[in-house]
Amino acid sequence: MLSSPLRRLRIPGQFRSLSRTSALRADPWPLPHTPEHLASTTSPDIPPHAPLPRPNELLSTLRARLVYQSRKRGTLESDLILSTFAREHLQGMSEPELREYDKLLDEADWDIYYWATEERTPPERWAGSAILEKLKIHARNEGKVVRRMPALP
Numbered sequence: 001m002l003s004s005p006l007r008r009l010r011i012p013g014q015f016r017s018l019s020r021t022s023a024l025r026a027d028p029w030p031l032p033h034t035p036e037h038l039a040s041t042t043s044p045d046i047p048p049h050a051p052l053p054r055p056n057e058l059l060s061t062l063r064a065r066l067v068y069q070s071r072k073r074g075t076l077e078s079d080l081i082l083s084t085f086a087r088e089h090l091q092g093m094s095e096p097e098l099r100e101y102d103k104l105l106d107e108a109d110w111d112i113y114y115w116a117t118e119e120r121t122p123p124e125r126w127a128g129s130a131i132l133e134k135l136k137i138h139a140r141n142e143g144k145v146v147r148r149m150p151a152l153p
Helices: 021-025 035-040 059-071 076-092 095-104 109-116 130-140
Strands: 008-011 014-017
Touching: 059 076, 059 095, 076 109, 076 130, 095 130, 109 130
Parallel strands: none
Antiparallel strands: 008 014
């Protein structure tokens, strides 16, 4: 016999719980930055794919491409951080810094976001990166500047 007729409904060959508390315990969409969310969004530490070779790319073309790639990422959070960073810092970067930033943009959006906001420790390949340090300082927004997506030229 069933323990309580209100708790279970007998269907031939099946038992169906009438209680919804078990379904409410596990949130399928945890809030961002909670331990549950961070644990479920861990990226494997594999190096990104090799970037496309761009021989003889002019420095002006490289800067224009990086501006576009910083703005059109796929997540609004990454778009906002990277596009405002590009607007403020790309013109003053040397060619080696631009190449390093180009390699950073080959990483996954959420990884860049979590490294920039210091929610996660970056992998060894980015541990001493000057560009990532500049991006972290930019993401802290210590001046409390209201940031908006910059217009494309």
